[in-house]
Amino acid sequence: MKLVFAGTPEVAVPALDALIASGRHDVAAVVTRPDAPAGRGRRLVASPVAERAEEAGIEVLKPAKPRDPEFLDRLREIAPDCCPVVAYGALLPRVALDVPAHGWVNLHFSLLPAWRGAAPVQHSIMAGDEITGASTFLIEEGLDSGPVYGTVTEAIRSTDTSGDLLTRLAFAGAGLLAATMDGIEDGTLKAVPQPADGITHAPKVNVEDAHIDWNAPSLRVDRLVRGCTPAPGAWTTFRGERLKLIQVQPVPGRDDLAPGALSVGKNNVYVGTGSYAVELLWVQAQGKKPMRAADWARGVRIGDGESVGA
Secondary structure, three states: EEEEEEEOOOOHHHHHHHHHOOOOEEEEEEOOOOOOOEOOOOOEOHHHHHHHHHHOOOOOOOOOOOOOOHHHHHHHHHOOOOOEEEOOOOOOOOHHOOOOOEEEEEEEEOOOOOOOOOOOOHHHHOOOOOEEEEEEEEEEOOOOOOOOOEEEEEEEEOOEEEEEEHHHHHHHHHHHHHHHHHHHOOOOOEEOOOOOOOOOEOEEEEEEEOOOOOOOOOOHHHHHHOOOOOOOEEEEEOOOOOEEEEEEEEEOOOOOEEEEEEEEEEOOEEOOOOOOOOEEEEEEEOOOOOOOOHHHHHHOOOOOOEEOOO
């Protein structure tokens, strides 16, 4: 088939690579978000998908909005059979959805209908799911509600951050998306409507969502830290300044600390929660680089009775 691939961040690049490498389909163009300011100089930088497409000699389209007439005209000129999508980052209007004969097929990083929305991997970790995966589905105007072509499953490890899990899903999902394109082309794959039950939602996780409540049980604190790493970053406060928590570890059986209370040993830093304590492993103080929590504690000289959080 002739394809127009839509995607923007690094997590979409493995899928683009898989489609290019398959040799079975022609990736005629790539649609991605416009260049965005990045770095200290805030200079405009192309998306990872745009950079990869340009390396491969593929035409890159960067509409400000996918309903822009100029973009729609070019899409009609290309006349793709199907448009595979991975984390494009903009809502597609009906006028665009109608262009390819086989529609726009999205690779979504959950087992639909679970975790529809912008942050499925973060929410699956924060909810304590043991299994997640990726799904390919036909995009409709509803939010991640279209019929599903296929899925792959992935176990969530006890130490997984959202970054770890998303990386694995990006590569597993790339193979799924390529196989979905093959099945659509040869007519062996039909999309199946999602069940009406089991629907959960995964809205974008913002900075306030990542604020740690030390009255919560230690497992919930650990899941929040892992789910918010690398972004937006779980955080608390210490001496009135924000302290980002990069890695913590529950310490079953240690229940002698009040929520938020600090206990510092020679090489360990513990914080009380609503159940048993967690050990801080890696932290990042405001304006500083990430460091081991024990090194941070020695630097700030934590006193008796000090705590984190309000």
